[in-house]
Amino acid sequence: MNTGLARSQLDRLLGKVLHRGTRLGSSIIALGLVLPMTWPGISSTMICTRIVTAGIALLIALPILRVILMLIVFVRERELRFSVIALLVLAIILAGSVLGIASA
Amino acid sequence: MHVGSVVWLLLVSIGASALGGALGMASGIFLVPLLTLFGRVDIHAAVAASIVSVIACSCGSAAPFLRSGLTNIRVAIVLEVATTLGALTGVLLAGTLSTQFLFGLFAAVLLVSASQMMTRRREISGEPDVFNPRDWATVLRLHSSYPDHALGRDVFYHVRRVPLGLALMYGAGLISALLGIGSGVLKIPAMDTALHLPIKVSTATSNFMIGVTAAASGVAYFARGDIDPAIAGPVALGSVVGALLGARFLMAMSGEKLRLFFVVVLVAVAVQMLLSALGIHLLGHLA
Numbered sequence: 001m002n003t004g005l006a007r008s009q010l011d012r013l014l015g016k017v018l019h020r021g022t023r024l025g026s027s028i029i030a031l032g033l034v035l036p037m038t039w040p041g042i043s044s045t046m047i048c049t050r051i052v053t054a055g056i057a058l059l060i061a062l063p064i065l066r067v068i069l070m071l072i073v074f075v076r077e078r079e080l081r082f083s084v085i086a087l088l089v090l091a092i093i094l095a096g097s098v099l100g101i102a103s104a
Numbered sequence: 105m106h107v108g109s110v111v112w113l114l115l116v117s118i119g120a121s122a123l124g125g126a127l128g129m130a131s132g133i134f135l136v137p138l139l140t141l142f143g144r145v146d147i148h149a150a151v152a153a154s155i156v157s158v159i160a161c162s163c164g165s166a167a168p169f170l171r172s173g174l175t176n177i178r179v180a181i182v183l184e185v186a187t188t189l190g191a192l193t194g195v196l197l198a199g200t201l202s203t204q205f206l207f208g209l210f211a212a213v214l215l216v217s218a219s220q221m222m223t224r225r226r227e228i229s230g231e232p233d234v235f236n237p238r239d240w241a242t243v244l245r246l247h248s249s250y251p252d253h254a255l256g257r258d259v260f261y262h263v264r265r266v267p268l269g270l271a272l273m274y275g276a277g278l279i280s281a282l283l284g285i286g287s288g289v290l291k292i293p294a295m296d297t298a299l300h301l302p303i304k305v306s307t308a309t310s311n312f313m314i315g316v317t318a319a320a321s322g323v324a325y326f327a328r329g330d331i332d333p334a335i336a337g338p339v340a341l342g343s344v345v346g347a348l349l350g351a352r353f354l355m356a357m358s359g360e361k362l363r364l365f366f367v368v369v370l371v372a373v374a375v376q377m378l379l380s381a382l383g384i385h386l387l388g389h390l391a
Contacts, residue, residue, distance in 0.1 A: 015167030022164040026344045029337045037107055052337035056156055059340060060322040062163045063315035070181060081244060085181055092188040093320045096195060100327030
């Protein structure tokens, strides 16, 4: 049961990446929110807004990273159909960002 | 960013997410109503902020589901083609739809959630297995098994009617992007009735899919500049904290009375959203 083993490994890897990524993203947002409160003197609004934005961007990127990881595993297992499906999902997400920028 | 508004947004999203988590729902279902009805946040800004918190909650809770071996990753990625396409459609539509329409649609989804809470999910089974070896699920090898601890063995299951599942998922993705909700409330029945997945499998798989669906609309909203960090930052952080608290509550309490209470809450919020759609504010001016 080679594929079964690979599947449970993939499950664990995905779980770990998503869990740690969420923690990191939330911590970055917290940093960006707390910094101006504890340190009101500096004109840090711009920087702190950027820190918060970076945390948000990381959170949004996590599920996409997940699809990329799945794509890598599918390619390595020579699952052609599923590699194409994962690529298709990534292409749709990419199309969304292009459309978003275009209509900004 | 004002300290007051940051703290207010944090508290609101902790509350909304804890409530959603205790119900086994995504945070968005209470977040958007609270932000728009009490916070006077514009619904489009509230939806964009809520999408980020939906992603965070889905990713944060994915690990235990994945470890349990209940998630069907193959089914998830196939259905995600439909949910992300739906999400994209939703983002494109969102700008063109009126605030009134969105409030009305939200009210409808809340009522569907309430009615779903009233009726228990039942395992759909029975039908004799007549298989077409060329149907989608067989060709894509979607059939799988999951470990059942009560039985102490792996339970094998067949996946059915993938095209119907895809169509329903497109709709779920669309609603998710329009309203800033995980729309697990729409995904799970689609999996139960169309694909005939076992309940545990469809719950875990739906949770897994919510993140990617929301990321598709999240990326588009982000690129378009619709996500305001002053709102989305505290809301995402509060939701992650609230989801952790909600999971504790879920374990601590259960029962019929509680379910009834939540149904009343859902209906009350739905009525308020409907009134807002019609331009009548009963509570909105308090904040």
